[in-house]
Amino acid sequence: MAGISGHWAFAFGLLGNIVSFIVFLSPIPTFYKIYKKKSTEGYQSIPYVVALFSSMLWIYYALLKTNVTLLITINSFGMFIETIYVGLYLFYAPKKAKVQTAKMLMLFVVAGFGAIVLVSQFLLKGAVRGQVVGWICLIFSLCVFVAPLGIVRQVIKTKSVEYMPLLLSVFLTLSAVMWFFYGLLLKDINIAAPNVLGFIFGILQIVLYAIYSKKEKVVLKEQKLPEIQKPEIIVKDENINSNKQLPELTQEQIIDIVRLAGLLVCTDKVSVATCPQDTTKAVNKVENMPKLQTAVAT
Incomplete structure (x- = not known):
């Protein structure tokens, strides 16, 4: 033992x-x-x-x-x-x-x-x-x-x-x-x-x-553990960087716009009697203008 x-x-x-x-x-x-x-x-x-x-x-x-x-x-x-x-x-x-x-x-x-x-x-x-x-x-x-x-x-x-x-x-x-x-x-x-x-x-x-x-x-x-990031909300303006052109205005449409503008201006004047004459002169000037075409610049 x-x-x-x-x-x-x-x-x-x-x-x-x-x-x-x-x-x-x-x-x-x-x-x-x-x-x-x-x-x-x-x-x-x-x-x-x-x-x-x-x-x-x-x-x-x-x-x-x-x-x-x-x-x-x-x-x-x-x-x-x-x-x-x-x-x-x-x-x-x-x-x-x-x-x-x-x-x-x-x-x-x-x-x-x-x-x-x-x-x-x-x-x-x-x-x-x-x-x-x-x-x-x-x-x-x-x-x-x-x-x-x-x-x-x-x-x-x-x-x-x-x-x-x-x-x-x-x-x-x-x-x-x-x-x-x-x-x-x-x-x-x-x-x-x-x-x-x-x-x-x-x-x-x-x-x-x-x-x-x-x-x-x-x-x-x-x-x-990675931090949870909030998703960024991106708002895209569809009109930015677009090459869309404005529609071509006819001479009659331009005349209507000028007349409307003349009437709006006349409502703010004291002497309303002279308004039609001023508007008529402006319209005559517009009639002699060439057709315009506008576009949004890129």
Whole structure:
């Protein structure tokens, strides 16, 4: 029975190594962007310093135990890759960020890790040493798993999943599952317990991503809908640009028009007696005029 449990523990530990390997490589796009722009922009170094300290702490704990070799393999890689990340950050960071990163390295890696090693080596003996270091690892891991609460709060507040990549949340959740069963099968509470919290927060991030990503898609779809334009009403004047000619007026029709105009004018004059004479003169003039043909200019 113990042999079967050991085989399962190895299987989960191996899967945990694979998933954690992917998680450790997840910041590569970020550092590629830093390399291309030759600047760290607004990125912070504390996640990489903390990850470096965590890897060192778990390696030290694994060295004090006898059956957790897979913890050494993955955290050795983690310590290696996080050292590269911190080195690149220091190379491209502005002076102020370099000073802050150096202070954190001194606080966590030198002072913190050094104090844990010295105290455990000189003040603790045998199995007690492993238990104390294990509890330190457990407490620190709980703090690391609580850190995503800041991202969760930001997602709820902004209703946006821009700063919470789905793949990273999925891999962190899978990693928590693998290491939980690895610790459970080895009956090591220091490995199993923190990953319960990691699994819960991982599922929470995935659920939030599913909720708010749908809302974002709906908003984007509404923003891309074309505006409904009112149809333009075009009134076309059929008389515009037409070449229709007015009908030809005969001499008799012109005479009638002049007489009618003369009568209308006479009604507004004080002396009406002179009207017929004026009209007759106008008619005589019109009779001697040539025939006219008018047209509307195009």
